[in-house]
Amino acid sequence: MDIELLRSLATPNDTKILLCVVDGLGGLRHPETRRSELETASIPNLDRLAEESVCGLTLPVTYGVTPGSGPGHLALFGYDPLRYEVGRGVLEALGIDFDLQPADVAARGNFCTLDADGRVTDRRAGRIPTEETVALCARLRSITLPGVRLFVEPVREHRFVLVLRGEGLDGRLAQNDPEREGVAPLPVRATWPEAQATADLVNDFVAKGRKKLAGETRANGLLLRGFAKYPDLPPLPEVTQMRAGAFAVYPMYRGLAKLVGMSVAPGGGTPMSQMEAMRARWRDFDFFFYHYKKADTAGEDGNFRAKVEALEELDALIPSLRALDADVMIVAGDHSTPAIIASHSWHPVPFLLWSRRVSADDVYEFNEATCRQGALGIFPAKDALGLAMAYAGRLVKYGA
Amino acid sequence: MDIELLRSLATPNDTKILLCVVDGLGGLRHPETRRSELETASIPNLDRLAEESVCGLTLPVTYGVTPGSGPGHLALFGYDPLRYEVGRGVLEALGIDFDLQPADVAARGNFCTLDADGRVTDRRAGRIPTEETVALCARLRSITLPGVRLFVEPVREHRFVLVLRGEGLDGRLAQNDPEREGVAPLPVRATWPEAQATADLVNDFVAKGRKKLAGETRANGLLLRGFAKYPDLPPLPEVTQMRAGAFAVYPMYRGLAKLVGMSVAPGGGTPMSQMEAMRARWRDFDFFFYHYKKADTAGEDGNFRAKVEALEELDALIPSLRALDADVMIVAGDHSTPAIIASHSWHPVPFLLWSRRVSADDVYEFNEATCRQGALGIFPAKDALGLAMAYAGRLVKYGA
Numbered sequence: 067m068d069i070e071l072l073r074s075l076a077t078p079n080d081t082k083i084l085l086c087v088v089d090g091l092g093g094l095r096h097p098e099t100r101r102s103e104l105e106t107a108s109i110p111n112l113d114r115l116a117e118e119s120v121c122g123l124t125l126p127v128t129y130g131v132t133p134g135s136g137p138g139h140l141a142l143f144g145y146d147p148l149r150y151e152v153g154r155g156v157l158e159a160l161g162i163d164f165d166l167q168p169a170d171v172a173a174r175g176n177f178c179t180l181d182a183d184g185r186v187t188d189r190r191a192g193r194i195p196t197e198e199t200v201a202l203c204a205r206l207r208s209i210t211l212p213g214v215r216l217f218v219e220p221v222r223e224h225r226f227v228l229v230l231r232g233e234g235l236d237g238r239l240a241q242n243d244p245e246r247e248g249v250a251p252l253p254v255r256a257t258w259p260e261a262q263a264t265a266d267l268v269n270d271f272v273a274k275g276r277k278k279l280a281g282e283t284r285a286n287g288l289l290l291r292g293f294a295k296y297p298d299l300p301p302l303p304e305v306t307q308m309r310a311g312a313f314a315v316y317p318m319y320r321g322l323a324k325l326v327g328m329s330v331a332p333g334g335g336t337p338m339s340q341m342e343a344m345r346a347r348w349r350d351f352d353f354f355f356y357h358y359k360k361a362d363t364a365g366e367d368g369n370f371r372a373k374v375e376a377l378e379e380l381d382a383l384i385p386s387l388r389a390l391d392a393d394v395m396i397v398a399g400d401h402s403t404p405a406i407i408a409s410h411s412w413h414p415v416p417f418l419l420w421s422r423r424v425s426a427d428d429v430y431e432f433n434e435a436t437c438r439q440g441a442l443g444i445f446p447a448k449d450a451l452g453l454a455m456a457y458a459g460r461l462v463k464y465g466a
Numbered sequence: 467m468d469i470e471l472l473r474s475l476a477t478p479n480d481t482k483i484l485l486c487v488v489d490g491l492g493g494l495r496h497p498e499t500r501r502s503e504l505e506t507a508s509i510p511n512l513d514r515l516a517e518e519s520v521c522g523l524t525l526p527v528t529y530g531v532t533p534g535s536g537p538g539h540l541a542l543f544g545y546d547p548l549r550y551e552v553g554r555g556v557l558e559a560l561g562i563d564f565d566l567q568p569a570d571v572a573a574r575g576n577f578c579t580l581d582a583d584g585r586v587t588d589r590r591a592g593r594i595p596t597e598e599t600v601a602l603c604a605r606l607r608s609i610t611l612p613g614v615r616l617f618v619e620p621v622r623e624h625r626f627v628l629v630l631r632g633e634g635l636d637g638r639l640a641q642n643d644p645e646r647e648g649v650a651p652l653p654v655r656a657t658w659p660e661a662q663a664t665a666d667l668v669n670d671f672v673a674k675g676r677k678k679l680a681g682e683t684r685a686n687g688l689l690l691r692g693f694a695k696y697p698d699l700p701p702l703p704e705v706t707q708m709r710a711g712a713f714a715v716y717p718m719y720r721g722l723a724k725l726v727g728m729s730v731a732p733g734g735g736t737p738m739s740q741m742e743a744m745r746a747r748w749r750d751f752d753f754f755f756y757h758y759k760k761a762d763t764a765g766e767d768g769n770f771r772a773k774v775e776a777l778e779e780l781d782a783l784i785p786s787l788r789a790l791d792a793d794v795m796i797v798a799g800d801h802s803t804p805a806i807i808a809s810h811s812w813h814p815v816p817f818l819l820w821s822r823r824v825s826a827d828d829v830y831e832f833n834e835a836t837c838r839q840g841a842l843g844i845f846p847a848k849d850a851l852g853l854a855m856a857y858a859g860r861l862v863k864y865g866a
Binding site: 465 | 529
């Protein structure tokens with residue numbers, strides 16, 4: 067259901083909802099064993115939970131669309147990811163735990179190599195080590211722009227984040243990255259007239275940056291893309307009338323939670339320590355977002371065995387998560403990351419919803435094939451939150 | 467499919483379609499027996515019909531949304547219930563068989579108790595008996611308002627319907643019901659400028675009403691909400707090119723059929739007498755809406771056994787319904803009403819469609835779990851009518 071309908075039906079009560087997002091949860095069958103990661107893993111706790119739950123498969127965006135982390139999570143938070151977009155610059159800033167403000171404009175940056183004629187010869191500056199990028203960012207931070215505060219934050223290898231902070235900035239800018247080599251970087255161009263002043267500032271930054279980098283052999287140029295401001299998302303606590311808390315080891319997921327107005331607990335630690343942090347704050351929230359990362363990392367690495375082990379480690383956490391005694395507990399994924407593809411994919415993602423009010427379906431194991439036979443069928447991920455609220459008694463009837 | 471597409475594809479022929487709506491059809495498994503109402507009931511006729519039909523589960527509105535009777539029926543009549551809304555005042559008027567006219571404005575009313583300072587102390591006036599409400603409504607009916615005819619009709623206990631009939635009335639009014647006690651009723655407010663004159667009339671009615679009720683100890687105030695006019699629905703007979711007749715014991719469902727332009731047979735009697743009335747008029751219509759209420763009533767009462775019996779009583783009607791020899795016959799529900807929840811719910815609803823042209827699926831019993839495995843899967847209820855028309859040969863090809 068869309069955010070407006072959710073808002074109009076939401077009613078508070080004293081139930082608790084736990085959304086456990088297993089990053090990259092879904093997989094595909096290994097060509098040799100003909101079993102997926104979930105089918106291979108020994109996950110007795112998830113299987114028992116599935117038996118007591120309604121199951122299904124979520125479509126994060128739509129058929130055939132591979133989601134990034136942003137759309138994958140927004141959908142599970144109830145936002146249609148095709149309607150609410152989060153710019154790359156913003157996601158990159160969230161990923162390094164940068165405290166982005168609503169008026170900031172953020173961009174994703176690459177150091178690059180330019181030849182004597184100013185043409186790009188390497189868009190990634192030979193993937194310089196992160197330490198080098200740290201030093202170069204410090205150098206760029208000494209640039210001054212009129213009326214604007216500047217942040218240049220290293221990410222990894224040749225990548226950094228540029229943030230402009232000031233009055234009246236506008237993120238509607240086209241990138242200067244030509245996305246190929248042998249040509250010069252483009253000037254940054256305003257795609258809306260209101261953004262011209264911001265475009266001028268960014269071009270000023272790029273010019274000054276090149277002077278600061280003039281002595282470098284590899285990282286003597288800057289490519290910027292994904293200019294964006296903080297997206298204008300209706301806050302989840304206001305829409306749903308639930309106090310919402312986020313518990314995640316990694317900054318990207320805390321950042322996404324912050325975008326939708328959740329309270330964000332400190333990051334870092336282990337999945338178990340985040341679970342304990344959640345338990346310590348169980349009275350403070352109605353809705354809990356808990357993020358488990360390792361399945362995605364292993365999938366992205368194309369490491370089938372490591373993904374199986376990550377799922378088994380998750381399985382060992384399930385009893386502690388159940389012991390929190392939420393009224394509704396969901397285990398879902400933001401997208402699939404099949405190890406045999408070694409990247410995010412478009413495949414629908416296993417999903418289970420447990421509540422005391424569930425009349426379970428006939429699914430006794432938790433994997434792609436069994437969930438497909440579950441009571442929920444294949445459904446849009448953006449409907450998961452409304453479903454959880456329905457089971458929690460937090461939605462009134464629509465119409466008389 | 468939406469109404470515009472249905473209209474563009476509809477073509478007449480001499481087939482007959484029978485839509486049998488079993489109110490509150492869907493249920494959930496009893497925690498002890500692990501069988502739902504349909505799984506518990508002995509329903510050999512429905513099972514045989516399912517065996518010869520295509521089956522599925524309908525989503526009345528969307529995942530997680532619990533529909534009222536209005537949205538639940540509109541969807542089965544082919545109207546997207548999120549696009550076409552029926553106001554509460556209108557539904558309340560339909561529920562008492564009030565002959566609402568397109569220019570009328572209707573509201574749902576409560577008698578309430580006010581203290582000496584005009585603050586609400588009981589929003590339901592101690593749930594006064596219906597007879598008392600009948601007498602108080604008669605008293606309010608003597609109020610005169612300039613240029614407007616007034617109807618004040620008792621419903622049940624403290625509830626009544628207010629209808630204003632006249633020129634240029636506008637239903638875009640906010641309620642005077644503060645929805646809590648300890649505060650005074652609000653003035654009725656126009657939410658659109660065009661509705662100001664109507665707001666003035668209603669406030670005049672409320673003020674005069676309070677004078678008429680001044681001597682009462684419990685029912686000395688009026689709360690009004692759900693102001694609405696007749697919704698502007700494209701008539702089903704025009705959209706589908708089918709003469710449509712409605713056969714229902716209870717006024718609410720005849721009223722909903724009237725809203726979409728069906729011819730409505732007299733109400734009352736029994737499910738069997740309504741079935742006989744339908745048989746008597748078999749030549750007069752192409753599309754027949756037959757409503758069976760008892761499953762919902764038993765579900766709302768939380769009476770699992772009574773719901774099982776209601777379904778068995780329905781099952782006994784099936785041979786007579788089949789004997790009408792419709793070309794397409796549907797058994798569907800407007801929503802689920804699981805006895806274990808004792809209210810409407812958001813769960814998808816069992817559905818079957820029989821026609822001689824059906825290539826049946828592998829569903830041999832009619833219940834939630836089997837229908838989920840049917841050829842139709844989980845699909846929007848608003849698509850059921852188009853599907854029926856397709857099987858009846860009443861839709862032309864889309865595109866060349």
